[in-house]
Amino acid sequence: MQLVATDLSYAYPEHPVLDRVDLRVTDGVRLGVVGENGSGKSTLLHLLAGDLPTQTGEVRRHGSVALVTQELHEEPGRTVGDLVEATLADLRALASELQRAAEAFDHERGDLRELGGLLGRVEHLAAWDADRRVDEALTRLGAVRDLDRRLDTLSVGQRYRVRLACRLAERADLLLLDEPTNHLDDSGVAYLTEQLRTWRGGVVLVTHDRELLDDVATAIYDLDPSMDGRPVLYGQPGYHSYRLGKAAMLARWQQRYRVEQERAEELWFRRDRSYEGLSDEWRPPKGSQKHRRGTRARIHVKAADRLVEKLGAEAVEVPPPPLELSFPDLPAMSPGWDPGEPLVELRSPRVEAPDGTAMLDLPGTRLAVPPSGRLLVVGPNGTGKSTALAALAGTAELARGARTLRDGVRLGVVAQERRTADGGGGAGRSGFDAYAAEALELLSRGELDPDHLVPVAALGLLTEEELERPLRELSVGQQRRFDVALALLHAPHLLILDEPTNHLSVDLVDALTLALQRTSAAVVVATHDRRMRADLADWPVLDLSRA
Template sequence: MHLVATDLAFAYPGRPVLAGVDLRVSAGVRLGVVGENGSGKSTLLHLLAGDLVPSSGEVRRTGSVGMVEQELTAPPGVTVGDLVDATLADLRRLAADLEAAAAAFDHESGDLAELSTLLSRAEHLAAWDADRRVDEALTRLGAVRDRDRALETLSVGQRYRVRLACRLAERADLLLLDEPTNHLDDSGLDYLTETVVGWHGGVVLVTHDRELIDDVVTAVYDLDPSMDGVPVLYGQPGYLSYRFAKNQALQRWKQRYRTEQQRADELAFRLDRSYEGLSDEWRPPKGSQKHRRGTRARIHVKAADRLVEKLKAEAVDVPPPPLELAFPDLPALSPGWDPAEPLVDLRSPRVESPDGGVRLDLPGTRLAVPPSGRLLVVGPNGTGKSTLLGAFAGTLPLARGTRTSSEGVRIGVVGQEGRVPDGGADARRSSESGFDAYAAEALALLDRGELDPEHLVPVAALGLLTEEELDRPLRELSVGQRRRFDIALALLHAPHLLVLDEPTNHLSVDLVDALTIAFERTSAAVVVATHDRRMRADLAAWPVLDLG
């Protein structure tokens, strides 16, 4: 057994996060952890890794642990080579110890059991093969292989792929992955799937990727609220099986709650009638056994009180209504526009980096999206999808080519790396509440003439974040909750055109399903770049631009 968590609970100051967590992970188990953004998925991984101390309960681990977080900080001066060396240090030390022990072994008096233990451990981890494995992983994941490249010069996705490659090469007994598919293209996804399926130890992975759940996961652990108040383990593999079982459980919970409410209403009515029997208006006139009638009424009241108390003791909590996406009614056109004219027309774009390097060069290419149009942009990492979307949305300048747009067109943009700071990049903004940041964005759009006050979309009406979450500083939100806020900012001014770069990154599986449906149904034009295999299949009828 590699990992056992018993009655685990954790709370941040004033905010409970997890309770009643019980799970076991042994070799061959690949546990998928799901749940709404903010339900504690990343916190659970840190508890399992030993980075956080639980409020109650315990975690028992045997063997080594390797964890890949959603975001990797980049200390100044640290290079790709430094990260590789730090990750593989223990394996290299083990290989060196084995080599030294074998060279110095005395066949007459040496401890053969000690040497055998060291050899067995080295074989288990294939310690002498670590450098080849990390080089292969960097290549297969499309990660930066230049050992001298500083991590701070890499994008979030590039840093993540370097860290993931190192951890996969490390071959820990317990592998903990937080949204491992966020920054991978098809080739990287194939390598990740192949590696995790063949993992020699146990795996716990937080994921929104429905295809990965189908291909890899042996059981699903759902942190969303349940009727019993504890997380639920769904042992049947496959996303559709999990979804069916969860929907059935939720329906049973709601039905029981409706039954309890009906019983409570009936008993309350009986209690009211019984209390009325004790009032002066109910009492009979003199000589008609009023004391006997009053005694009977008191008996009825006591019986009703006992039933009400019994009901309260046995009642279930109200099913917390899961956040349901309320996608706004976005416009296709503004008055006076020609429906045959494209909202944005981009031709022969070339985008250069500040140092003069070429980020994107598509001579002879035209990208035009009409009102209510659709476009799916695909291709491997490094082919320029994000740069193309930036040029199309007007957020990146063109070194060559032209971009024209309809006068007054409103564009909502969701970038791959997001706009909401986590606290370091912009301390002032990250300390604002969601409501305050949303109001500031609205005022900025209004100043630029990009917001019609009559079309303002209220953030609390979207079903992306609760009012309690919107009242908290942005830096206190989880990565997934900040991603939800990014989507809300894109919808604020009721755009005619949505441009979304990897919109499923960091989101819960429930929201990914809801967003896919919304993209298909909205009247606004939508351009999506995504590696999400299930989303690409769901949007297969859309026109496709393949940069590969």
């Protein structure tokens, strides 16, 4: 297997995303791709897979390719079984082809090389074992195994796990994965890690999961700009090695920029002095060779201009300051509140699916979040983490139990499935317009104090240029950043965050984790992110696997 991308650039009508990408992936290479949201990570995977036509540069592939994207839109009526059958069809066809070739083989005049090549392909793909592999992958990833279930009735996470299981079972020569751990619990991540470490072909992996980069990446490709404007390949394995390498590169870039700026200031000063020599005040009295002196001054000016122009041609660009999260100063309470009274409380909550089965059932349990309180919700897929957060937020109807919300409490909620993905928050409007509409809606409901409005442009989550574009044109990660901004808009007393690291860049994940630890507001987080859980290990924990 071999994949080679050369001088690959890509631009959408609104903005460029990739510039001069060069990469090479062969058997055994597991390339982690990182970069800020909107830097073109998902676009790069589609170009490598051939789903997008190249604009400049080229992509050469030798071998089969399998891509699992973040966004999975299924045709109405298609079932889990249909997807499994499509996965197995090619493998079964290959096994049948080998059987026919073996039965029809002429042992006197047949071409053994052709038969051997076919046999090698079947052995490489382990085609005879495909049914067992699909069933194992579905089970280990916690995916739906009911073959009659319609895919369009499943959640985004459930659909992703089914698709990922089928792709892993296919054993393609090149595996392209976009944020594969977003919808996996610990056992699912462990299975995926095991599969990637032993993958016989090549892997290109877009992920914010720092632990996964440490565990599987043989190299890291950073799409963020470098000193020459091109992406950078960090050849040492591991996330920490990448961070050290990037920090050193930025230090060199910044140092060169400082030197260039100092030199530019000196040359501008010299040119200004030369221009002063052309002024009437500088010129000597009549009869003292004024033309000769003036000509000499013009020569100095031209020389200074040439030096400035030369410097401009050779100078590096200003190191683009990465977006830095500027987390607002959120309140713990409003004036006059009793600090001993919880902001929100749940007693013996039970939430049921339409068929009456329990999505969350905690008899005899009291969940109370005090001002400035902390709660970390953990547990495998299917134990009800998202449902528990929805019950706390008041968006899930209780079949039993009670929820009490303190008067005047402002809630900031980030759900696992993004609001801007389905039109919520005004996906067709610009970020500024959607943010203003959300503010007016909160104000009409009495949930916004105009004196505590948090300006979206001040958060460091999105640039002004990105906020001026329609939300539907933003990347998945940029839309996720906007959802975080919406949750902070009205300076909430309580943040309820469901898988907050999903789709975010690794730099923002680090900054957000630190902000959640330091904020005065109360925070409830449900997450599979192993590094975030380790960082928040001193918080009270609700483990739904033991409930």
